[in-house]
Amino acid sequence: MQANLADVDIDPARIAEAAKVIDPLFLDTPQFVDEQLCAALGRRVLVKVETLNPIRSFKARGAQWLLAGYPAGAEVVCASSGNFGQAVAYAAGRRGMTAEVFTPANGNQGKLARMRSLGAVVHQVEGNPREAAREYVRERPGRIFIEDGREPAVAEGAGTIGMELLAAGGIDTVVVPVGDGSLITGVARWIKEHAPRMTVVGACAAGAPGMARSFGSGQPEAAEVDTFADGINVRAPIPESLTRMRALVDEVVLVEDEAMLAAIRTAAQTLGLLLEPAGAASLAAIAEHDLPGGTIAAVLSGANLNPDLFERVLGGAGRS
Template structure:
């Protein structure tokens, strides 16, 4: 194992190894395999890592469980989320008998909100600026802790356990990763660059949410509006810490419009028998439509909390 990027990031290989041992087993050792029908459809060997078969139906449980598992008793985690991260916080807090509050923007998927509430967290929907509302809420009590997806390195280190599992078996030429706040790709790339430095790490943003892409090219955070069906990638204000981790770790960042996401959802249902939300199908959509290099490629199917109205697109 080499560690040539250690000086350029605050993500720790040792903490990633710890996370791989201590996060809730329900999120670990997820399926990873090569499906012949999918390979035939995409014209090359494709490895999929399936992060949907767990109690919150997404990869977010890894990072949230690792972080919240390290909090002292009596803390009250608070977050802003469009759904999946909020479910992760709620699940990890309930597991440790902690209260949790999730601020969501108006218009968040009702099914995701129902699942957050079912996990025991308080949900507060905000019309204008849920981040400001969450910060004000935290300021009123010393027990409350604002947990920012993409901020605390432990969230990325928990997500990196996906790479620990993937690279224990495979060495793809290219790994394609959806990019929202950047926690997933930075954690994965941190591990990948140490154990498989020749594997290219390519991130995919939603074209309707270009803030992270603009920030990547400018090498400094840039805001942009988000209008995309890929709710998990709808970032308008990149977190500086996450962008700074991305810069030395990933090889390229591309964008994809919404229409191929719907096609990729149908492809996953037809070949893999899996229901994916639009954000979860980003890697497959990129392999279908973008010039991704590599004979053997891998991608992560990140979530299956799709809206009811997306189901008719699967016909």
């Protein structure tokens, strides 16, 4: 399904440049093989842990690279379920900018609190936060609307993860959670440039199948959302991101909420990490699908677990 890489608007040279600009706190994250995890999954798995940082996710890589292109003092606005909003708030605060985030009215309370603690003005809205943010910016000239999934710079920042994975060597397949697509397209752009035979697999929530269906058909298709994986609960794919995915990604699979719940528990038991559902989607995909390759890398993308899920997750953490 891959096209000419020269036609993709994610630039490997800019990925390399991003690695020089992003705060070192978010770079060179742990990547290792844990034998207990491998035994639990029945596969040799290298994990890439993107949760041990001030926002508990990979998102700051892309947000910092994107905002590095704007002047100090800029007023930026975005829509987010929480992790991208945290990343934008963190990056904006360190560049003398202001950040406003539009988020669902019934959003993850833990993520809402963390966005506010990082200095973001948070607008909880009914309906579509992305459309509300766009309308807000239209009425307030001077503010800048930034969109995860559309901005190539966000994917380029995330692509630094691909640089680090390739440095590990010996990987046959990389599995990446898919929401708006910035993470997987950035990682895949670097990999396909430097290791084109490596397989890149995306993991979408079965309760948010819009991106997976669109990847198969080649046309943006909206789908109803019914999943607790708020980090990847995308109803309709962004056309630019879908185009990149069709050019760069080999396969997209669906994972059920129960499989992500099981993967969260597996990570807690074997790695000592408490992931959010989206952050465990790659492990769920490895457990549930017959993916190719001897060694599979799994990107563990976030650990901002909704407090409402604590009892459900931890209540079963000791079960076999």
